[in-house]
Amino acid sequence: MRKIFAPLAVALLAMSTQASAGWRTFVAHGHVTIATPTAPSGAKVTIQFSYDADIGEPNLASHGDGKGSGYTTAAYGFATEVTMKVNGHVMTAPNVRIDILNNAGSNVEDAFSVYAYPMVMDGTTFPEGSIGFYLGSGPGNTKVLKSTALPRKIKVEEFDSPGFQYGFAQTDGSSNGGLLNIVIDSVEEIDSHKGGKH
Numbered sequence: 001m002r003k004i005f006a007p008l009a010v011a012l013l014a015m016s017t018q019a020s021a022g023w024r025t026f027v028a029h030g031h032v033t034i035a036t037p038t039a040p041s042g043a044k045v046t047i048q049f050s051y052d053a054d055i056g057e058p059n060l061a062s063h064g065d066g067k068g069s070g071y072t073t074a075a076y077g078f079a080t081e082v083t084m085k086v087n088g089h090v091m092t093a094p095n096v097r098i099d100i101l102n103n104a105g106s107n108v109e110d111a112f113s114v115y116a117y118p119m120v121m122d123g124t125t126f127p128e129g130s131i132g133f134y135l136g137s138g139p140g141n142t143k144v145l146k147s148t149a150l151p152r153k154i155k156v157e158e159f160d161s162p163g164f165q166y167g168f169a170q171t172d173g174s175s176n177g178g179l180l181n182i183v184i185d186s187v188e189e190i191d192s193h194k195g196g197k198h
Helices: 007-019
Strands: 023-032 044-052 061-063 072-078 082-086 089-093 095-102 111-117 119-121 124-126 130-136 165-170 178-193
Touching (some): 044 072, 044 095, 082 165, 119 165, 130 178
Antiparallel strands (some): 023 178, 061 072, 072 095, 089 119, 095 111, 111 130, 119 124, 165 178
Protein backbone atom coordinates (compact mmCIF):
# COMPACT_ATOMS: atom_id res chain seq x y z
CA MET A 1 0.00 0.00 0.00
CA ARG A 2 1.41 3.39 -0.96
CA LYS A 3 1.33 6.12 1.64
CA ILE A 4 2.01 9.75 0.84
CA PHE A 5 1.55 12.53 3.39
CA ALA A 6 0.82 16.20 2.71
CA PRO A 7 3.83 18.53 3.06
CA LEU A 8 2.60 19.99 6.36
CA ALA A 9 2.11 16.55 7.85
CA VAL A 10 5.56 15.53 6.66
CA ALA A 11 7.11 18.57 8.32
CA LEU A 12 5.33 17.86 11.58
CA LEU A 13 6.35 14.21 11.50
CA ALA A 14 9.93 15.13 10.77
CA MET A 15 10.06 17.56 13.69
CA SER A 16 8.34 15.13 16.05
CA THR A 17 10.98 12.48 15.41
CA GLN A 18 13.62 14.76 16.93
CA ALA A 19 12.49 13.64 20.39
CA SER A 20 12.79 9.93 19.59
CA ALA A 21 15.40 7.74 21.22
CA GLY A 22 17.11 6.12 18.24
CA TRP A 23 19.05 8.99 16.70
CA ARG A 24 22.32 7.99 15.07
CA THR A 25 24.95 10.21 13.47
CA PHE A 26 27.21 9.02 10.66
CA VAL A 27 30.06 10.40 8.58
CA ALA A 28 30.54 9.28 5.00
CA HIS A 29 34.15 9.55 3.77
CA GLY A 30 34.94 9.90 0.10
CA HIS A 31 37.20 11.53 -2.45
CA VAL A 32 36.83 13.71 -5.53
CA THR A 33 37.36 11.80 -8.79
CA ILE A 34 37.35 14.61 -11.35
CA ALA A 35 38.82 18.06 -10.68
CA THR A 36 36.39 20.99 -10.70
CA PRO A 37 36.76 24.62 -9.58
CA THR A 38 35.35 23.44 -6.22
CA ALA A 39 38.03 20.82 -5.49
CA PRO A 40 40.96 19.02 -7.11
CA SER A 41 40.94 15.33 -7.97
CA GLY A 42 41.71 13.24 -4.90
CA ALA A 43 40.46 15.82 -2.40
CA LYS A 44 38.93 14.24 0.69
CA VAL A 45 35.21 14.69 1.31
CA THR A 46 33.14 14.15 4.44
CA ILE A 47 29.35 14.11 4.69
CA GLN A 48 27.85 14.12 8.20
CA PHE A 49 24.19 13.14 8.58
CA SER A 50 21.77 11.85 11.21
CA TYR A 51 18.50 9.97 11.37
CA ASP A 52 16.21 8.21 13.80
CA ALA A 53 16.79 4.49 13.22
CA ASP A 54 13.85 3.66 15.49
CA ILE A 55 11.25 5.62 13.52
CA GLY A 56 9.52 2.42 12.38
CA GLU A 57 7.25 3.22 9.45
CA PRO A 58 8.45 5.49 6.61
CA ASN A 59 7.10 9.01 7.14
CA LEU A 60 7.20 10.18 3.50
CA ALA A 61 6.27 7.28 1.23
CA SER A 62 6.39 3.51 0.90
CA HIS A 63 5.60 0.84 -1.67
CA GLY A 64 5.38 -2.91 -1.15
CA ASP A 65 5.85 -4.98 1.98
CA GLY A 66 8.77 -3.38 3.79
CA LYS A 67 9.58 -6.61 5.65
CA GLY A 68 8.97 -8.99 2.76
CA SER A 69 11.27 -10.50 0.16
CA GLY A 70 9.79 -8.70 -2.87
CA TYR A 71 10.49 -5.30 -4.41
CA THR A 72 9.93 -2.52 -1.88
CA THR A 73 10.78 1.16 -1.46
CA ALA A 74 10.58 3.58 1.44
CA ALA A 75 11.30 7.26 1.96
CA TYR A 76 12.02 9.01 5.25
CA GLY A 77 12.29 12.73 5.96
CA PHE A 78 13.93 14.53 8.87
CA ALA A 79 14.46 18.19 9.73
CA THR A 80 18.11 17.77 10.66
CA GLU A 81 21.26 19.30 9.20
CA VAL A 82 23.57 17.53 6.79
CA THR A 83 27.11 18.90 6.38
CA MET A 84 29.59 18.29 3.56
CA LYS A 85 33.21 19.46 3.78
CA VAL A 86 35.75 19.47 0.94
CA ASN A 87 38.80 21.57 0.03
CA GLY A 88 38.01 24.25 2.63
CA HIS A 89 34.38 24.55 1.54
CA VAL A 90 31.47 23.86 3.87
CA MET A 91 28.06 22.93 2.48
CA THR A 92 25.02 22.45 4.68
CA ALA A 93 21.36 21.61 4.19
CA PRO A 94 18.61 21.68 6.88
CA ASN A 95 16.42 18.86 5.55
CA VAL A 96 17.30 15.29 4.69
CA ARG A 97 15.43 12.65 2.71
CA ILE A 98 16.60 9.05 2.92
CA ASP A 99 15.44 6.52 0.35
CA ILE A 100 15.65 2.76 0.75
CA LEU A 101 15.32 0.31 -2.15
CA ASN A 102 15.08 -3.41 -1.43
CA ASN A 103 15.21 -6.27 -3.94
CA ALA A 104 14.77 -4.18 -7.09
CA GLY A 105 15.76 -6.99 -9.47
CA SER A 106 17.76 -4.69 -11.75
CA ASN A 107 21.33 -3.40 -12.12
CA VAL A 108 20.81 -2.22 -8.55
CA GLU A 109 19.19 -4.60 -6.05
CA ASP A 110 19.42 -2.84 -2.68
CA ALA A 111 20.09 0.88 -2.33
CA PHE A 112 20.52 3.55 0.33
CA SER A 113 20.58 7.23 -0.54
CA VAL A 114 20.86 10.52 1.33
CA TYR A 115 19.51 13.68 -0.31
CA ALA A 116 19.72 16.98 1.63
CA TYR A 117 18.32 20.37 0.60
CA PRO A 118 18.36 23.35 0.10
CA MET A 119 22.13 23.73 -0.01
CA VAL A 120 24.10 26.55 1.60
CA MET A 121 27.71 26.75 0.42
CA ASP A 122 30.14 28.99 2.29
CA GLY A 123 27.23 31.19 3.39
CA THR A 124 25.49 31.42 -0.01
CA THR A 125 22.08 29.75 -0.27
CA PHE A 126 21.12 27.80 -3.38
CA PRO A 127 17.34 27.21 -3.08
CA GLU A 128 17.44 24.38 -5.64
CA GLY A 129 20.81 23.04 -4.50
CA SER A 130 21.44 19.72 -2.77
CA ILE A 131 24.13 17.46 -1.32
CA GLY A 132 24.19 13.75 -0.62
CA PHE A 133 25.22 10.31 -1.81
CA TYR A 134 23.92 7.03 -3.24
CA LEU A 135 24.95 3.42 -2.59
CA GLY A 136 23.67 0.42 -4.56
CA SER A 137 24.32 -3.32 -4.62
CA GLY A 138 24.78 -5.27 -7.84
CA PRO A 139 22.51 -7.77 -9.63
CA GLY A 140 21.64 -10.71 -7.39
CA ASN A 141 23.14 -9.09 -4.27
CA THR A 142 19.94 -8.86 -2.24
CA LYS A 143 21.50 -9.46 1.18
CA VAL A 144 22.74 -5.93 1.90
CA LEU A 145 19.36 -4.74 3.17
CA LYS A 146 16.85 -7.12 4.73
CA SER A 147 13.96 -4.65 4.77
CA THR A 148 13.20 -0.98 4.14
CA ALA A 149 13.93 -0.08 7.77
CA LEU A 150 16.67 2.50 8.26
CA PRO A 151 19.95 0.61 8.74
CA ARG A 152 21.93 0.81 11.97
CA LYS A 153 25.17 0.12 10.09
CA ILE A 154 26.16 1.12 6.56
CA LYS A 155 28.91 -1.02 5.00
CA VAL A 156 29.94 0.61 1.73
CA GLU A 157 31.87 -2.47 0.56
CA GLU A 158 28.62 -4.46 0.41
CA PHE A 159 27.08 -1.98 -2.05
CA ASP A 160 28.95 -3.41 -5.02
CA SER A 161 27.08 -2.27 -8.14
CA PRO A 162 29.70 -0.61 -10.40
CA GLY A 163 29.44 3.17 -10.25
CA PHE A 164 26.79 3.23 -7.54
CA GLN A 165 28.91 4.50 -4.66
CA TYR A 166 28.80 8.16 -5.58
CA GLY A 167 28.29 11.47 -3.82
CA PHE A 168 27.17 14.82 -5.16
CA ALA A 169 26.87 18.54 -4.55
CA GLN A 170 24.89 20.68 -6.95
CA THR A 171 23.59 24.22 -7.13
CA ASP A 172 20.53 23.04 -9.06
CA GLY A 173 19.38 20.15 -11.23
CA SER A 174 20.73 21.53 -14.52
CA SER A 175 23.66 20.09 -16.46
CA ASN A 176 25.75 23.06 -15.28
CA GLY A 177 24.74 22.73 -11.63
CA GLY A 178 27.15 19.99 -10.59
CA LEU A 179 29.95 21.03 -8.24
CA LEU A 180 31.61 17.71 -7.40
CA ASN A 181 32.18 14.17 -8.66
CA ILE A 182 32.67 11.96 -5.58
CA VAL A 183 33.22 8.30 -4.76
CA ILE A 184 32.13 7.20 -1.28
CA ASP A 185 34.78 5.04 0.40
CA SER A 186 33.27 4.35 3.83
CA VAL A 187 30.56 5.33 6.29
CA GLU A 188 31.17 5.29 10.04
CA GLU A 189 28.83 5.91 12.95
CA ILE A 190 30.17 8.63 15.25
CA ASP A 191 27.30 8.97 17.73
CA SER A 192 24.12 7.29 18.89
CA HIS A 193 21.72 9.26 21.07
CA LYS A 194 19.58 7.23 23.43
CA GLY A 195 17.18 9.83 24.67
CA GLY A 196 15.92 13.39 24.35
CA LYS A 197 16.27 15.78 21.43
CA HIS A 198 19.19 15.20 19.08
